[in-house]
Amino acid sequence: MKIGEILRSGTFSVSFEFFPPKTEEGERELFETIRNLEHISPTFVSVTYGAGGSTRDRTKRVVEKIHRETNLTVMAHLTCIAHSKQEILNILEEYRNIGIENILALRGDMPKNLEPPADACKYAYELVMLIRENFKEAFSIGVASYPEGHPESPNMEWEIRYFKKKVSAGADFSITQMFFVNEYYYRFVELCQKEGVYIPIIPGIMPITNFKQVSKFASMCGATIPDELIKKLEPYADNQEETTKIGVEFAIRQCEDLLENGVPGLHFYTLNKSKATIQIYEAIKDRIEALRKVEL
C-alpha cells in the first residue's frame, strides 16, 4: 500500500525504522523484533540504506523478506549521493518488480574516501525528480526533514527553502530527524505552512536506551537534548536498565504532547529492538487506537 495514500485518507500513522543487520544472527534478531512489533499493526516499517551503497544488497534483502513473509507495508530508504543515475534506476526497477511501493528518498552523506559518480544526484530533490520522471506514481515518496535544521543549513529559512524543493519535486510526506524538544517540530511545521508546504510531517522518535550512543547521534545531527534530561540520564550512563526507564518515560511524555497537538503519526527509531518501543506504545495506545479508527 502507498503510504502517501494512507496518510491522505486521514489515518494516523505508526511506523518503525530498522537497519539491515550485518550478520545472520543480527537478521534473526531483527525478524524477532518485527514479529514482536507486528501485533501493533504498524502503518508501515522502513529499512535504512548505507549512503556509500554499502548496504545495497542487505537493505533489499531485508525489505524483500519483510514484504514476502509479513503483512507489513515496507518502505525502502534510498540514498543517491554515491550512485550513478542508472544505478538508482536499476535499484528502483528491482523494487518495483518485487512490489515495493514506498521509497524514502535521501541524499545521504558521501563517505570520506569515495568520490561521487559524475552524474549522481547531488541533493535529495533531484532523486525525487528522477523517481517521478521515470516511475510516475509507481512509488509513494517520503523525504527527510530537520526541525532543528540540517547541520549544513545556516538558518531555518534556508532549511525550509530546500525542504520545499523536495516537496515541489513530488514528495508525498516527510519523516523528521529525531528531536527531543517538541517546540522545534511545531515551529518547523508552522514555517512550512507559511511557505505553503502542507504534506504530512511525521515526527521521528528516538527512545533513549543508551545515553552515550544517543548523545553521539544527537550531536552529529544537531538534535538538542534538554539539560534536565541530561541531568537525569548522566548519573546512569553505565546503567542500561535505569537509562531505558528514564528514556521511555521521557518519550511517553513527548509522544503525549505530540498527540495532543495533532501530529499525523509517530515514527519510532527502533535500532532493531522492540522492548522500549512497545513500552512507549502501550502507554499511549488508547489515544492512538482512537486516532486510527479510519478503516483501510
Ligand code: FAD
Ligand atoms: P537533502 O534534502 O538533499 O539536503 C540536505 C541539506 O543540504 C539541506 O538541509 C540543505 O541544507 C542543503 N541543500 C539541499 N538542497 C540544496 C541545494 N540545492 N543547494 C544548496 N544546499 C542544499 N542516511 C543514510 O545514509 N541512510 C538512511 O537510510 C537514512 N535515513 C534517514 C531517515 C530519516 C527520517 C532522516 C531524517 C535522515 C536519514 N538519513 C539517512 C540521513 C541523511 O542521509 C542525512 O541527513 C544527509 O546529510 C541529508 O540527506 P537529505 O536527504 O536530507 O538531503
